[in-house]
Amino acid sequence: MSTSEIYRTLPEQIAARLRQEVLSSKLKPGDPLREVDLSERFGVSRGPVREAFRQLTQQGLLVLEPNKGVRVAQNPSVEVRPLVVRLRRTIETFVLKSIFERITADDLSYWEDILADIKAACESNDVDALTEHDLRFHQAIIRSHDDKDLFALWQPIAMRMMMHYNRLDDIMDSYREHKRILDAIQAGDKTAALDALETNIQ
Amino acid sequence: MSTSEIYRTLPEQIAARLRQEVLSSKLKPGDPLREVDLSERFGVSRGPVREAFRQLTQQGLLVLEPNKGVRVAQNPSVEVRPLVVRLRRTIETFVLKSIFERITADDLSYWEDILADIKAACESNDVDALTEHDLRFHQAIIRSHDDKDLFALWQPIAMRMMMHYNRLDDIMDSYREHKRILDAIQAGDKTAALDALETNIQ
DNA sequence: AGGTTGCAAATTGTCAACAATGTACACTTA
DNA sequence: TAAGTGTACATTGTTGACAATTTGCAACCT
Numbered sequence: 001m002s003t004s005e006i007y008r009t010l011p012e013q014i015a016a017r018l019r020q021e022v023l024s025s026k027l028k029p030g031d032p033l034r035e036v037d038l039s040e041r042f043g044v045s046r047g048p049v050r051e052a053f054r055q056l057t058q059q060g061l062l063v064l065e066p067n068k069g070v071r072v073a074q075n076p077s078v079e080v081r082p083l084v085v086r087l088r089r090t091i092e093t094f095v096l097k098s099i100f101e102r103i104t105a106d107d108l109s110y111w112e113d114i115l116a117d118i119k120a121a122c123e124s125n126d127v128d129a130l131t132e133h134d135l136r137f138h139q140a141i142i143r144s145h146d147d148k149d150l151f152a153l154w155q156p157i158a159m160r161m162m163m164h165y166n167r168l169d170d171i172m173d174s175y176r177e178h179k180r181i182l183d184a185i186q187a188g189d190k191t192a193a194l195d196a197l198e199t200n201i202q
Numbered sequence: 203m204s205t206s207e208i209y210r211t212l213p214e215q216i217a218a219r220l221r222q223e224v225l226s227s228k229l230k231p232g233d234p235l236r237e238v239d240l241s242e243r244f245g246v247s248r249g250p251v252r253e254a255f256r257q258l259t260q261q262g263l264l265v266l267e268p269n270k271g272v273r274v275a276q277n278p279s280v281e282v283r284p285l286v287v288r289l290r291r292t293i294e295t296f297v298l299k300s301i302f303e304r305i306t307a308d309d310l311s312y313w314e315d316i317l318a319d320i321k322a323a324c325e326s327n328d329v330d331a332l333t334e335h336d337l338r339f340h341q342a343i344i345r346s347h348d349d350k351d352l353f354a355l356w357q358p359i360a361m362r363m364m365m366h367y368n369r370l371d372d373i374m375d376s377y378r379e380h381k382r383i384l385d386a387i388q389a390g391d392k393t394a395a396l397d398a399l400e401t402n403i404q
Numbered sequence: 405a406g407g408t409t410g411c412a413a414a415t416t417g418t419c420a421a422c423a424a425t426g427t428a429c430a431c432t433t434a
Numbered sequence: 435t436a437a438g439t440g441t442a443c444a445t446t447g448t449t450g451a452c453a454a455t456t457t458g459c460a461a462c463c464t
């Protein structure tokens with residue numbers, strides 16, 4: 001997502017691009033995606049495109065119907081949304097709690113970099129960039145846990161929250177919320193950090 | 203899994219078979235899976251096998267390393283396991299709560315059928331069959347919710363709990379626990395049903 | 405001996421052709 | 435006209451060949 005980021009495989013690159021377009025609503029819920037179109041667009045054969053489709057399906061961004069192809073997934077219904085929020089809070093607070101005492105200076109400086117990106121995105125009113133860096137911020141927390149499996153558990157839940165969603169009136173609030181999380185961590189105030197994190201997830 | 207069950211696609215059939223072998227520990231954590239081996243075994247080309255691998259990866263049963271292939275995933279660590287339990291309880295109780303008033307006679311008779319299978323598996327001490335029907339029981343509850351997306355959210359979490367796990371000393375306890383859930387539902391006792399469900403998930 | 409380099413084999417990744425399936429629409433029939 | 439049927443067309447599913455990558459091992463150097 002970050003433009004300089006290097007992806008290992010072809011399907012990953014394609015998936016990253018499509019994910020960005022779904023999260024930024026360039027692709028809207030229900031839109032069909034054709035294998036041939038995308039393979040021509042990316043200059044590859046249908047194989048890698050199919051695999052990118054499977055990856056995004058696993059993340060909940062696309063929906064697959066056998067013999068019919070994929071479409072952009074619908075947003076979670078109003079009924080299910082509170083559940084998704086609860087699940088995501090459960091995972092992220094679990095991780096923050098369990099790593100809190102082991103947070104390193106490197107972790108902090110990395111998170112500060114992301115926070116700076118969030119600030120820049122807010123100031124230039126760039127919603128797409130904000131979505132990207134918001135995601136990176138929370139990803140970074142999850143990934144700081146030793147158990148890599150947690151990320152696979154968290155991703156589909158978080159993605160469902162990130163789709164076409166904008167709960168804030170003032171975009172700068174996003175920066176403030178993330179700053180509050182990081183400030184509390186730096187102050188060593190676990191309770192405040194967890195509270196700030198829960199506030200940010202809704 | 204149920205022998206008469208019909209799968210739509212080739213990859214689904216392959217995935218179902220491999221899932222059974224992982225859940226029954228015929229395939230053990232860390233075991234590598236080779237595309238050619240399995241394509242020969244199932245009499246298909248590597249394509250459908252690859253896709254089955256992707257499906258099982260999404261369910262958390264396999265782990266994929268680019269250019270290196272897939273291996274059977276490790277069990278969740280003792281540290282993460284309580285989180286997985288909490289997530290699964292959150293989803294299943296959410297579903298049971300929200301469908302409780304709309305449960306039909308058809309639902310109940312279907313669940314009773316599965317309970318009978320569970321009983322039979324317990325009585326013949328068939329752990330593999332028990333795992334299968336245990337899964338079917340909870341799947342049936344999740345699937346009774348209108349929002350089909352819930353299943354995709356639930357599956358990877360539930361699968362991680364089902365892997366190589368056997369918490370009960372007496373296998374018949376599994377039957378008793380599921381019977382308690384169904385009895386409470388039939389009695390219309392929501393609180394008791396939710397409590398029985400939580401007891402069963404650990 | 406310890407470490408490095410360079411094959412050769414095993415394995416996954418990608419591609420393009422062909423098969424199977426689903427879809428749209430004109431055509432028939434009552 | 436309305437319902438059903440047949441037939442092209444569009445699209446996904448599967449296959450086997452070839453390319454790229456990783457891995458194990460032997461030969462080599464220091």
